[in-house]
Amino acid sequence: MHLVWFKRDLRVCDHRVLHEVAARCAAGEQMLGVYVYEPLVYEAPDFDVCHLRFINECLIELRQNIEALGGTLLILQGEVLRVFEQIRKHFGVTKLWAHEENGNALTFARDLRVAEWAGAQGVEWQEFYQNGVVRRLRNRDGWADQWRERMDEPAYAVPERLSSPTTNFMGDVLNPEALGLKAREMTERQVGGESQAHDLLDSFLHERGMEYRTAMSSPVTGYDACSRISPYLSYGAISVRHAYQIGRARYRSINKETVAKGTVTLWKGSVRSYLSRLRWHCHFMQKMEDQWDIDVVNIARAYDGLRGDHVEWLEAWAEGRTGYPMVDACMRALRATGWLNFRMRAMVMSFASYHLWLDWRATGIVLARYFVDYEPGIHWSQVQMQSGTTGINSVRVYSPIKQVEDQDPEGVFIRKWVPELANVPSTYLAQPELMPELEQQFCGCVIGVDYPAPLVVHAEAYKKAQQQIRAVRANPDARAEAQQVYQKHGSRSKRRR
Ligand SMILES: Cc1cc2nc3c(=O)[nH]c(=O)nc-3n(C[C@H](O)[C@H](O)[C@H](O)COP(=O)(O)OP(=O)(O)OC[C@H]3O[C@@H](n4cnc5c(N)ncnc54)[C@H](O)[C@@H]3O)c2cc1C
CATH class of the missing domain: 3.40.50.620 (HUPs)
Incomplete structure (x- = not known):
């Protein structure tokens, strides 16, 4: 048996x-x-x-x-x-x-x-x-070649026949209450299942994905233009290899005969970007495979003890009440849908870690629970990367103000998820607190009453955070440690390095 x-x-x-x-x-x-x-x-x-x-x-x-x-x-x-x-x-x-x-x-x-x-x-x-994660990996050198070899192995077809004994001992799926879990209302969550995974990939590679490369960064377009395959990969409803091979077959088939006139370059570029992200998928998972405690300790220990906990700010961030419309819209959308595009994930994480100076362990858990696609290896590597605690990645602090101008200038996404701001003029949408009082009353959004005042001042918080991170980075011990971290976890891809 x-x-x-x-x-x-x-x-x-x-x-x-x-x-x-x-x-x-x-x-x-x-x-x-x-x-x-x-x-x-x-x-x-x-x-x-x-x-x-x-x-x-x-x-x-x-x-x-x-x-x-x-x-x-x-x-x-x-x-x-x-x-x-x-x-x-x-x-x-x-x-x-x-x-x-x-x-x-x-x-x-x-x-x-x-x-x-x-x-x-x-x-x-x-x-x-x-997948492409290698157990007992000795060294990151040559990892990308091993990943490619695995992706090139033929995918296993569905077996023709299985045989099992008859039994009454079957069990069934359990609802949250049976496991003592509290239900949470969501409006647009992705539905699980192997057939869903294949349908989704098909619609991405043949209909939705043409503008992927440019549309992926905005939460206005990202929900439709990204593949949305992540939760299916996380629970293995489709394998990375299969998702890669289906994508590669599509890439090879793109030519003047198979796609609309003038779109060959767009399609090719987008499918190529998608394929390279499947390597990132395993690259990030490999980090946790090589170091099981990256969900609890800083990858670079030089950053230990840097941040604090501010419970009210943590709650305000988690519930989308920071006073920064793009952050709040993202957190509320995420709670309702279970998904957010990469750039917005990076921005909410960066805001929590730099602007609010919150410990990534607490905020990372909140996001882990919100993301339907929670994949521990990718998640905690990204959480630390966006918090500046890996020692090897450049520190990237996203401006929640600039992200409105770049990714949602008309406020389509913000107005949907933060209805208090529905009638705020677009010019004030990044910083509604700058609206004159009369204008606030006119558009039904009085700051501090209908919508919170910003928890922190962006420019000040940003400057302070950069100074603190730079002070650690300048330390010779931190630099020596960064070398060790690079040896263990660093991508050997020349472009990324
Ligand atoms: C703080 C933070 C936490 C994250 N946590 C998770 C997580 O728990 N689970 C998860 O799957 N992704 C996570 N990501 C990575 C990324 O945001 C998601 O994989 C992506 O948004 C999923 O949407 P998609 O399937 O439409 O991706 P697409 O853009 O269509 O990409 C296709 C696939 O490539 C992989 N991929 C894409 N971007 C990345 C990336 N930056 N790093 C690693 N793999 C990537 C994913 O498997 C994704 O499904 C996180 C990113 C950040 C900044």
Whole structure:
């Protein structure tokens, strides 16, 4: 009996484990799939109901797909070793299969416990990689070549047939209340599932993505122009390799005959940008794989103890009440939709870390829960990068005022998510507090009454933050440490360096 443990690989296409197990089923052996809702995961501070709902949608489709192949997927709850032991005793499991999980210290330690349990029970455990993240990587040199080799490997087709024993022991998807989680209202969240992932990629590569390269930076255009594939990659409803290969096939097919007149260059540029971002996906995940504590300690320890906690400011930022319209619109949109484009993610993070001088651990958790696509390795690397604590990336402080002028000059996005500002003239939208009092009353937005005054003054906060970061950077010990960080985590791409 083969037990297939699904974690962040909720698909049947390009699933190496299912492919291997299907070969055993063809030889007369049997399999069972299992997904376990683990308290270790759903009670952790970075878990949210939006993740659960997305996972559930993926599981419902996964179960249907596995059953259509003749197999069975158990959906159970509990501490994983206890669940596995019950299954082992009941079904006589001899081999456990899974994809490597490139998660945080908690899930890695849990995998070690599973390995120990398997060894003690005489259950053979076989794991495969499922992306470009290399386990036990010695050195970052040559990593990009390894990534490309993996992306070039042929994707595994959906298995033809699986075979499972009949059982009443199936379990089912659990709602938030059953797991003791508080529900949260969202209006435009992406729906999970393998077929959704493929439809989305198809519409991006053939309809929505032409202007991707230029439209990705604005929250007005980003929701439609970006691929939006991220949550499906995070929960493995599609593999990175498959997403890459589908994109590359599209890239190769773009020519005068396949796209509208005059758009070949646009399409090619956009699909190329998308493909390179899939390498970033694994590049950032690799950082956490190589250092499991980057969600709790500064990557460069020279920055330890730099920032403080200011609970009221943290709450105001998390709820979109900072008095900076672009920051507030982004935070409110994110809470409602579970997604934000890269530049706006970077801006809200930079605002929290530089302008409000908040500790990235507290703000990073808030964002982890808001993002449906929360992927620990990418998330915490980016959180630290946008907070200036990696020691190797240039310090980039986004101006929340300039971002309005650049990305939403007419206020389409801001007015939608911050209705208090609906009638504020565009000229004042970046800084409504500069409106004369009469104008405030005229447009129904009195600062301090209808909409908050800015928590901090941009120019002052920006200057102070830069001075503090520069002071650390100038320290010779910090420079020496930055060299070590670069050796461990730095991209070897000449352009990025
Ligand atoms: C503070 C912060 C936190 C972030 N947290 C996450 C996270 O938890 N999960 C997550 O998937 N992404 C995260 N990102 C990266 C990026 O913003 C998202 O991947 C992207 O916005 C997802 O939208 P998309 O699928 O339409 O991306 P597209 O622009 O269409 O790109 C396609 C794919 O490439 C990858 N990608 C794109 N940009 C990046 C990037 N800068 N770094 C790494 N991979 C990238 C993603 O897998 C993405 O799905 C974070 C960025 C910041 C600044």
